[in-house]
Amino acid sequence: MKRRNFLKGSAVLAGATVSGQLAANGTPLNSEKEIYEWRVYHFKNGGQKNKVGRFYQEALIPAMNENGVRVGAFGEYGLTDPPTVYYLLVYPSMAEYSRVKKAVWKNESFLKQATNYFEDTAESGTYSRFETYLLEAFDAIPQLRQPDEGRGLFELRTYESNNEEACQRKINMFNKEELALFDQVGLHATFFGEILAGPQMPALVYMLWFKDMEEREANWKRFVSSPEWKTMSQKPEYAHTVSVVNKEFLIPFDYSQI
Incomplete structure (x- = not known):
């Protein structure tokens, strides 16, 4: 009671x-509460990790920045092997999260920058899997x-x-x-x-x-x-x-x- x-x-x-x-x-x-997308990538080796890192640096982060989204990128404290990598995408609101998700795939610059990564990894892959968490900021x-x-x-x-x-x-x-x-x-x-x-x-x-x-x-x-x-x-x-x-x-x- x-x-x-x-x-x-x-x-x-x-x-x-x-x-x-x-x-x-x-x-x-x-303030409108932000929406966070937390991604956890699991790899079999460091070379795979580097491919995803380049994809974020050269293609995804610039495209997200154009849409008002900041991106955090983190590795584990210590020399863990196989490696795990973490990304935090910060969206201004739930409405912007929905909009940006669609806008990125219509962004010609992003698609051009990401072409080599997509073609290279479609057959051979990179990460073994990645998990996504969708979060809403606290009041x-x-x-x-x-x-x-x-x-x-x-x-x-x-x-x-x-x-x-x-x-x-x-x-x-x-x-x-x-x-x-x-x-x-x-x-x-x-x-x-x-x-x-x-x-x-x-x-x-x-x-x-x-x-x-x-x-x-x-x-x-x-x-x-x-x-x-x-x-x-x-x-x-x-x-x-x-x-x-x-x-x-x-x-x-x-x-x-x-």
Whole structure:
């Protein structure tokens, strides 16, 4: 019963809290929420990875930029083999996501630049597979925050929940309280998104950036030892919201726009 009452009032409470957070963070109020496309490419060897990298640099990223879409490109922290590569495509809105998806395949410059890649890989292939996640930005951070140029490490976290209602309560926890605490202790947010479609559901995804692993370790320690977190984590409305936490550490490629 307490949980039902909490959910009924959550929209009003979140709205009031989010407005204050957005103003404090310098994020424009009433901004349309961005849509994120997160792609995970799996390869058998590094040569295949390089072919896809050239395709993005020479053809897809320029075409996306023409349509107002930024692209982040990341590799794994460490020398993992076979390699996995990650791309983040940032769309201004759901309407733009739909428009750009169609516009790219009518872009003559893109098709010309991509011809060699398409012809070369149609028969022999490149990646063994790639996964796509479609995400909607959180109310409290409706637009991606561009990291500092000194960013050297990204942490990608996926929080799975046992059901949809639990996932919504965790999202509300971030919107109302947790994201503000992240800002205070130096857990630098890049984006937060709810998975609308993808292999892991129900779940949310967020990305943080740091200068290095040392900063990451120090700032997470500040977070877990803070009285605000200890109080927040004991609230009954946030009980049993996360069942699995997945963590991945990434580094940006030279051509990454994020």
